[in-house]
Amino acid sequence: MKRRPEDYAWIFTWILVGFLFFSILLAVSEYRVFFVLMGAFALYLTLYPPIKYRDPSIMPAFELVALLTIPFIIFAIVTILPTTDILTGVRVSEMLAIFAVSLVMMVHLQRYHGLVLDRILLVFFMIAFTSTLGMFHTLGLYFNDQLFGTSYVTSNHILMTDMTLATIGGVILSFILLAYMRRQSLFHLTLPEYQRRDGE
Amino acid sequence: MSRWENWEKPLAFLMWSVLPIVTIFSIFAYLDQGGHYNRVILIGSLGSIAFAIPLLLRFTERLIVPWALIVMIYASLINHLIGDFLMFYTIYPWFDKVSHTLSSITVAIIVFMFLIMVDHYIRSVSIPVKLMPYLVVTTVCLLGVIWEIFEWFAGYMGVEMQFYLEDTVYDLVTNFIGASFAAYVSYRYVLQRGLEHVVLSLEVDDFMERIANGWERMMGAL
Numbered sequence: 001m002k003r004r005p006e007d008y009a010w011i012f013t014w015i016l017v018g019f020l021f022f023s024i025l026l027a028v029s030e031y032r033v034f035f036v037l038m039g040a041f042a043l044y045l046t047l048y049p050p051i052k053y054r055d056p057s058i059m060p061a062f063e064l065v066a067l068l069t070i071p072f073i074i075f076a077i078v079t080i081l082p083t084t085d086i087l088t089g090v091r092v093s094e095m096l097a098i099f100a101v102s103l104v105m106m107v108h109l110q111r112y113h114g115l116v117l118d119r120i121l122l123v124f125f126m127i128a129f130t131s132t133l134g135m136f137h138t139l140g141l142y143f144n145d146q147l148f149g150t151s152y153v154t155s156n157h158i159l160m161t162d163m164t165l166a167t168i169g170g171v172i173l174s175f176i177l178l179a180y181m182r183r184q185s186l187f188h189l190t191l192p193e194y195q196r197r198d199g200e
Numbered sequence: 201m202s203r204w205e206n207w208e209k210p211l212a213f214l215m216w217s218v219l220p221i222v223t224i225f226s227i228f229a230y231l232d233q234g235g236h237y238n239r240v241i242l243i244g245s246l247g248s249i250a251f252a253i254p255l256l257l258r259f260t261e262r263l264i265v266p267w268a269l270i271v272m273i274y275a276s277l278i279n280h281l282i283g284d285f286l287m288f289y290t291i292y293p294w295f296d297k298v299s300h301t302l303s304s305i306t307v308a309i310i311v312f313m314f315l316i317m318v319d320h321y322i323r324s325v326s327i328p329v330k331l332m333p334y335l336v337v338t339t340v341c342l343l344g345v346i347w348e349i350f351e352w353f354a355g356y357m358g359v360e361m362q363f364y365l366e367d368t369v370y371d372l373v374t375n376f377i378g379a380s381f382a383a384y385v386s387y388r389y390v391l392q393r394g395l396e397h398v399v400l401s402l403e404v405d406d407f408m409e410r411i412a413n414g415w416e417r418m419m420g421a422l
Contacts, residue, residue: 115331118324119419124339131345139369154365156352156362160348160349160352160368163349167342
């Protein structure tokens with residue numbers, strides 16, 4: 001069978017995985033607990049298919065892993081070059097990480113754990129995941145302040161703004177996911193092996 | 201005869217008797233406040249209706265609401281009424297956290313029931329049992345966040361419902377703890393009894409078939 005350029009996408013996906021590893025190490029050295037946890041979670045979502053199927057070429061779709069990596073790229077740039085300020089830096093990348101991880105987790109649960117949802121439930125749980133992750137993130141920052149004397153969440157207004165933004169983000173994200181999944185099948189999103197098989 | 205069946209009649213009598221007590225109590229509270237405290241009678245009346253719903257559903261056999269859930273609904277409502285009538289929310293700051301925990305346990309059980317019914321009756325949906333606790337916790341957390349956002353916006357409308365940062369934080373933490381506890385216990389219960397048995401014990405076949413058909417027609421139209 002003649003191979004298409006997209007059959008090699010998994011190699012680029014592995015390069016992004018390498019970057020995720022690097023980001024986790026960077027987050028550990030900077031004591032950024034949020035990015036360590038989110039990085040570990042992103043790695044789990046990315047490495048689950050190749051480990052499950054014992055095949056390094058079976059990776060999630062490149063665009064999903066790229067989406068997972070974007071917040072970590074912003075985090076790395078802001079950390080390595082402290083004078084750089086992409087929008088408001090780390091806080092924006094934290095919010096993007098919440099959105100990306102929620103979206104990929106939704107795809108992951110449907111593809112690998114037997115979850116089958118219709119459109120209404122898909123929208124609902126997408127919002128629920130994003131909002132819950134946003135809540136954990138904000139509470140994590142609050143307890144970080146209490147334990148280590150930082151000052152991320154200093155008022156109720158900041159706490160509520162963060163959670164409201166995460167929930168609104170979840171609403172927007174759910175419609176993006178819905179539109180995306182109408183165009184692309186779950187197989188396409190997660191298992192290039194099946195695409196090849198489909199093409200044969 | 202099962203253990204629960206022995207208790208069913210006295211438990212039902214006890215619960216029905218709460219209805220007039222709450223109504224009478226709220227009328228007295230209303231009169232005692234010189235008729236100015238409309239909120240008391242409003243909450244009392246709504247409370248009475250809320251108390252009646254699970255029992256009516258059970259005895260009209262629309263839905264066999266499990267006794268554990270009925271007890272939790274009663275516990276949450278009674279706790280809230282005590283907090284409001286006797287001003288416990290103001291006197292004891294921790295009382296609000298008890299309310300949040302009880303309410304999140306109740307809501308988590310309702311969400312769990314909803315998910316197992318959706319999984320069973322709606323053909324286009326499949327929710328593995330092992331994922332249910334996570335979905336229940338995220339749903340209850342979402343509802344908790346929406347409630348906090350509502351309280352926050354109410355503040356801008358002049359109704360102060362959210363007081364300080366720690367209060368909001370521990371509301372969310374207690375919601376999460378209550379939801380996790382209820383999700384775990386419900387999950388163990390379903391594992392022990394079997395999903396099929398639990399769904400059938402709710403005796404909602406006809407009712408849910410109609411809902412499921414309506415749901416699927418709606419999905420087709422979307």
